[in-house]
Amino acid sequence: MDTITNSTTCKTGLKMIEKIEHIGIAVKNIEEANKVYQKLLGVAPYKMEAVESEGVSTSFFQTGESKIELLEATNSESAIAKFIEKKGEGVHHIAFAVKDIKAEMRRLANEGFTILNKEPKKGADNKLVCFIHPKNTKGVLVELCQEIDAND
Numbered sequence: 001m002d003t004i005t006n007s008t009t010c011k012t013g014l015k016m017i018e019k020i021e022h023i024g025i026a027v028k029n030i031e032e033a034n035k036v037y038q039k040l041l042g043v044a045p046y047k048m049e050a051v052e053s054e055g056v057s058t059s060f061f062q063t064g065e066s067k068i069e070l071l072e073a074t075n076s077e078s079a080i081a082k083f084i085e086k087k088g089e090g091v092h093h094i095a096f097a098v099k100d101i102k103a104e105m106r107r108l109a110n111e112g113f114t115i116l117n118k119e120p121k122k123g124a125d126n127k128l129v130c131f132i133h134p135k136n137t138k139g140v141l142v143e144l145c146q147e148i149d150a151n152d
């Protein structure tokens with residue numbers, strides 16, 4: 001246990017990867033998917049938000065401490081459109097909450113992970129985000145996200 005704890009704690013003792021922030025699910029029709037997840041979880045989405053730069057519409061559900069993000073492509077160039085074309089609907093990414101996204105990007109780049117964007121970008125739900133190539137993470141696209149007001 002100690003080694004695991006140490007490896008996820010930086011010199012200042014701050015935990016670097018804090019928790020799973022949400023799981024992202026690619027869907028073809030977000031209105032329809034909202035109904036399915038509302039039925040499943042027993043709650044309505046607490047937020048719907050378009051992220052123009054990514055070509056996606058998103059909705060967020062909260063269940064306990066956990067969140068589910070549904071993503072629908074708004075244009076055929078969007079990563080979600082390409083994902084669905086290749087793999088169909090399903091789990092698209094796992095997002096981990098971090099306190100300092102830039103420090104984590106440096107740490108993981110040093111560990112040999114391929115970070116898909118040079119700088120953190122503005123994602124949905126008031127977050128700065130970056131992605132790690134699934135070839136480094138056993139086929140799962142990993143998102144790091146930092147709450148925007150946390151450090152600014």
Ligand code: ZN
Pocket residue numbers: 022023024069093095143
């Ligand atoms: Zn996400």
